Structure formats: C-alpha cells, structure tokens
Amino acid sequence: MVRSRCCTNSPSSFRNQYDNDISTFSPHGRLHQIEYALEAVKQGSACVGIKSDRFVVLVALQRQGGELASYQKKVVKLDGHMGISFAGLTSDARVLSNYLRSECMRHKMTFSRPLPTYRASHRYGSRPYGVGFLIAGHDAAGPHLYEFSPAGNCLDYVAHAIGSRAQSARTYLEKHVAEFATSSVADLIRHGLGALRETMPSDKDLTVENVAIAVVGVTENPSDEATIAAFPHMRKEDGFVAFHALSREEVDRHLKAHQQTAGTGAAAAGGDAPAAAAGEAMDTSE
Amino acid sequence: MFAQQPPAMSAGPAGAASSHAIQHRVSPYEDNGGTSVAIAGEDYAIIAADTRQSEGYLINSRYAPKAFQLSDSSVVSCCGFYGDATALVTYLKQQMEFYQFNHDKPMPTPALAQLLSITLYRKRFFPYYVHNILAGLDAEGKGCIYNYDPVGSFERYKYQASGSGVALIQPFLDNMVGFKNTSLQDNPPFLPLNKALQLVKDAFTSATERDIYTGDQVEIFIITRDGVRKETYDLKKD
Numbered sequence: 001m002v003r004s005r006c007c008t009n010s011p012s013s014f015r016n017q018y019d020n021d022i023s024t025f026s027p028h029g030r031l032h033q034i035e036y037a038l039e040a041v042k043q044g045s046a047c048v049g050i051k052s053d054r055f056v057v058l059v060a061l062q063r064q065g066g067e068l069a070s071y072q073k074k075v076v077k078l079d080g081h082m083g084i085s086f087a088g089l090t091s092d093a094r095v096l097s098n099y100l101r102s103e104c105m106r107h108k109m110t111f112s113r114p115l116p117t118y119r120a121s122h123r124y125g126s127r128p129y130g131v132g133f134l135i136a137g138h139d140a141a142g143p144h145l146y147e148f149s150p151a152g153n154c155l156d157y158v159a160h161a162i163g164s165r166a167q168s169a170r171t172y173l174e175k176h177v178a179e180f181a182t183s184s185v186a187d188l189i190r191h192g193l194g195a196l197r198e199t200m201p202s203d204k205d206l207t208v209e210n211v212a213i214a215v216v217g218v219t220e221n222p223s224d225e226a227t228i229a230a231f232p233h234m235r236k237e238d239g240f241v242a243f244h245a246l247s248r249e250e251v252d253r254h255l256k257a258h259q260q261t262a263g264t265g266a267a268a269a270g271g272d273a274p275a276a277a278a279g280e281a282m283d284t285s286e
Numbered sequence: 287m288f289a290q291q292p293p294a295m296s297a298g299p300a301g302a303a304s305s306h307a308i309q310h311r312v313s314p315y316e317d318n319g320g321t322s323v324a325i326a327g328e329d330y331a332i333i334a335a336d337t338r339q340s341e342g343y344l345i346n347s348r349y350a351p352k353a354f355q356l357s358d359s360s361v362v363s364c365c366g367f368y369g370d371a372t373a374l375v376t377y378l379k380q381q382m383e384f385y386q387f388n389h390d391k392p393m394p395t396p397a398l399a400q401l402l403s404i405t406l407y408r409k410r411f412f413p414y415y416v417h418n419i420l421a422g423l424d425a426e427g428k429g430c431i432y433n434y435d436p437v438g439s440f441e442r443y444k445y446q447a448s449g450s451g452v453a454l455i456q457p458f459l460d461n462m463v464g465f466k467n468t469s470l471q472d473n474p475p476f477l478p479l480n481k482a483l484q485l486v487k488d489a490f491t492s493a494t495e496r497d498i499y500t501g502d503q504v505e506i507f508i509i510t511r512d513g514v515r516k517e518t519y520d521l522k523k524d
Contacts, residue, residue: 077387101387105380 022128033128037088037150040130044087046163046199047074048192049134049145050173052183055217055241056136056143058085059192061163061199062210075214075245079104081114081138083214083243087163088131088150096129117144118154128152132162136243138216161195168198185230186257189213193258208252216243315367315415316341319499320352321451322363323489324419325463325482326429326444332479333421333431334486334506335363335449336521340499348502348523352449355514356382360395360422361507362402365449366436367415374414377405395422399432399440406438413437417448427511451493451500458489479508487519494521 018024019032047060060074076097077083086093100120107115117137133148145157161169172195197206219227222239234241322335339350353363354375364371385393399420406414418434433446445463447455460466462485465474494501501521508515
C-alpha cells in the first residue's frame with residue numbers, strides 16, 4: 001500500500017505515517033487508530049455511572065443538535081437486566097447496541113439464562129468503533145458497572161464517567177466514593193446529577209430535556225409499601241427492578257431534589273422551595 | 287416416527303425372499319395431538335387449548351400447554367408437533383422483543399399476525415408442523431382471531447377450532463357462535479364474554495368424550511383491553 005510521506009511536526013512523532021491502519025504499530029509501540037477512536041469518545045457528551053450494593057444508576061447528558069433539534073437519546077436498554085449509556089459516535093453506538101441486543105437474546109436462547117454483564121464485548125470491523133460504553137447490569141453475582149472502550153478494554157468500576165470533561169465528574173465521584181456502597185437509589189441519582197453538573201459550563205444547567213437517568217437492581221424490602229410505591233417496575237416476588245429509563249416526571253423530581261441540595265449546600269431541605277426556583281440558573285458550588 | 291416400506295410382492299424362486307430390500311425412514315415430524323378453540327367478540331378474544339401431549343396411543347404428558355401468551359394483548363395456540371410449536375414460539379417472542387426495541391411500543395396483534403405468516407412461509411420446504419391460531423385485539427380494540435395453515439396462509443375469523451378435535455368442535459361453533467343454520471344466521475346477535483366462555487368449556491368437555499388426544503386440562507386465555515387473564519379447568523383423564 002503506497003503511503004504518502006507527509007512532513008511531521010516533530011522528528012519524534014511518526015503519527016502521520018503509521019496511523020492509516022488499525023493493524024499498524026508506530027515505532028513507539030502505539031496503535032494510533034485506537035487513540036483517535038478514544039479521542040472520539042472524549043468529544044461525546046458525558047455520562048456517569050455509579051453502583052451501590054444493590055443498584056446501578058446511569059446518568060447521562062443528552063446533547064441537542066441545535067435550537068430546533070431534538071435531544072440525543074443516551075440510554076439504551078439491552079435486556080431486562082442490562083443497559084448502557086455511551087459517549088462518542090452515535091451511529092457506532094447504534095450499531096453496537098443492536099449487536100449487543102442480539103447477543104443478549106442469543107445467549108438466553110442457548111443457555112437459558114441472561115447474559116452475564118462481563119460477557120458483553122466489542123466486535124471489530126475494519127476500524128475500531130468510536131464510542132465508549134458504560135454498561136450497567138445486574139446478574140446472579142449482584143450489580144455491575146463496566147466501561148468498554150474502543151481499545152477493547154473492559155474495566156470494572158464502582159463509579160465512573162466518560163465523555164467530554166469527564167475528569168471533573170470523576171473528581172466529584174472520587175470525593176464521594178465512600179458513600180456509594182450503602183446509598184439509596186435516590187442518593188445515587190443525586191450524586192450522578194452532581195457529577196454530571198461538573199462537566200457542564202457554568203452558564204448551562206441540567207434540565208429535564210438534557211438529562212437521562214436509568215436504574216437496574218434489587219430492592220431490599222420488596223413487600224414494603226414505600227418500596228412498591230417508589231419502584232412501579234419492580235418484580236414483587238424478589239424485588240428485582242428491570243433496567244429502565246426514568247420517565248420525564250421522575251427525572252424532574254430527582255432534578256428538583258438535586259437542585260435543592262446543591263442550592264442550600266446542606267442536607268436536603270425538604271419540599272419548601274417553590275417550583276419556579278428550579279428553572280433558574282443554579283449556583284453549583286458544593 | 288419410524289416407518290418401514292413393506293417389500294414388494296414378487297414371484298421369485300423360493301429361498302430368495304431374504305434378499306428383498308426394505309426402505310427405512312425416519313420422519314422429522316410427530317403428531318402430539320391436542321385441540322384448540324378461539325372466539326373473537328366485540329371487545330374480547332378467548333383462546334383455549336388442552337394440555338395433553340400424546341404420541342400414538344401413549345400419553346407423554348398431562349400438562350404440556352399449547353397456548354402461549356406472547357404479550358399483554360396476544361396469545362397464540364400451536365397444535366401439531368410440539369417441538370416445532372416451542373421453537374416457533376421462541377422465535378416469535380424474540381421478534382417481538384426486537385419490535386419493542388425498534389418501535390418503542392409493544393407489537394400489536396395485526397402486525398404479529400403478518401409476522402407469523404411470513405415466518406411460516408419462510409420454511410415452505412421444511413414446514414413447521416403446527417396449526418396456529420392467534421388471538422388478540424385489533425387497532426380499534428375489537429377481538430380478532432387469525433387461523434393459519436402450516437405454511438402461513440391465514441385469514442381473520444370470528445371463531446375457529448384447530449388440532450385433533452377440529453372436526454368435532456368446528457360445526458358446534460358454526461351453529462352456536464355463528465348461528466349458522468338457525469333462524470338468526472343473517473343477523474347474529476352479540477355474544478357476551480360469559481356466554482362465549484361457557485361455549486368454549488362445553489366444546490372441550492364434548493371433544494374430550496370422543497377424541498382420545500384431547501383431555502386432562504384446558505387453559506383458557508381471556509384477552510381484553512385490561513390485559514390477559516388465564517383460567518384452568520380439569521377435563522376427563524381417560
């Protein structure tokens with residue numbers, strides 16, 4: 001294959017000569033195509049995943065193509081017990097979601113049990129997929145949160161964030177990591193919103209349009225009335241809550257709760273703040 | 287399943303009989319018996335199937351249901367070869383999951399009716415050995431029944447029977463549900479749910495008397511806009 005020799009910026013960077021092919025190593029031992037794919041992930045809008053002893057929560061920022069456009073859906077259900085959020089090339093995310101959905105079905109048909117979370121993995125075509133996933137799942141071994149990167153790495157996490165300015169979200173998560181294991185679902189979501197808020201410029205805010213939240217897990221007391229009211233999707237025999245995206249009303253409720261704690265900077269103040277306050281630009285200092 | 291072709295008669299010399307070739311065959315199909323009945327009403331659909339599974343003169347199981355609930359609004363019954371019935375239902379359930387993923391809503395019964403037809407015809411040259419009846423509610427909320435042949439030819443009906451007891455039950459339905467050959471046949475009156483349910487029960491108890499492949503239990507699914515309800519009744523076990 002004829003490669004045009006373009007001049008490089010520095011003698012130590014061989015990027016342009018060795019980045020045309022996924023299977024070509026650079027002299028420094030790097031696969032540039034994969035690194036470029038990782039860059040594509042960093043361009044995508046952020047998503048956050050947090051898990052406790054019983055639940056996994058995904059909170060994602062939905063980007064709007066323009067004032068007149070709709071908001072990009074960021075949470076995809078794969079099966080009753082598993083779902084993903086992603087950052088990066090949307091079309092690649094769609095292709096991989098469809099593939100993972102059929103893998104889930106195929107595994108269920110062959111082995112008569114749901115696909116364990118860690119078994120979902122990338123397939124490769126002519127180029128790496130320019131999208132990273134946060135996979136939230138619950139199986140016999142409990143709740144799981146994994147990151148799948150274009151590099152093909154699968155990493156287990158207690159809490160993680162990927163996408164644009166995700167480092168700020170990860171800093172928030174590291175600060176609060178000790179609380180997650182025993183947190184309630186509402187608290188996990190509150191932390192997810194807090195982490196996500198860190199990735200946004202100060203003049204923008206989380207709204208019911210640009211936020212998507214999904215949960216999966218098992219409740220502690222399935223026969224408890226408050227639990228039944230809080231989780232309409234729950235299976236009553238064992239308290240299993242199938243992977244599902246929260247409705248607009250539920251997202252709104254969690255946003256308001258988050259804005260109250262973020263606004264007062266103290267423990268949740270209760271429902272006294274008027275609904276109008278939720279729409280104003282928020283002071284986000286924690 | 288295991289059949290043999292008898293050797294052809296020939297006027298060969300005595301002592302040469304042991305050299306005749308006998309053709310052996312294994313059939314991929316088996317008839318597991320069973321009967322199904324379905325009635326479509328103004329705002330309901332009923333579909334019922336017995337639970338006996340047979341092979342020749344043997345009973346394999348007294349509880350092997352032949353009617354399968356596919357969603358909150360669709361139930362399908364599959365009479366014939368049980369292996370093909372379960373494989374077909376597994377496939378249909380997967381296709382319905384894909385529909386939900388791609389359209390963000392559960393698959394409605396008329397769409398499922400078409401899907402079942404093309405699924406069956408795709409195996410036109412090695413068919414699913416099942417007679418299907420699909421029951422549900424149409425787009426207007428009225429009850430609908432679709433009857434299929436093994437390769438996918440289908441039509442919407444108001445009432446239908448299938449399986450080993452079809453010849454015993456279909457004329458009964460023609461008369462009691464379609465009011466055929468009665469003075470009411472041109473203006474058949476509205477049939478309420480409780481009456482239709484009683485007719486289905488009677489159809490099964492009668493078929494059980496005469497058909498050896500029908501009996502043990504009958505599962506009746508009642509589909510209304512509130513969802514699917516199942517009732518189970520015992521039948522004679524002889």
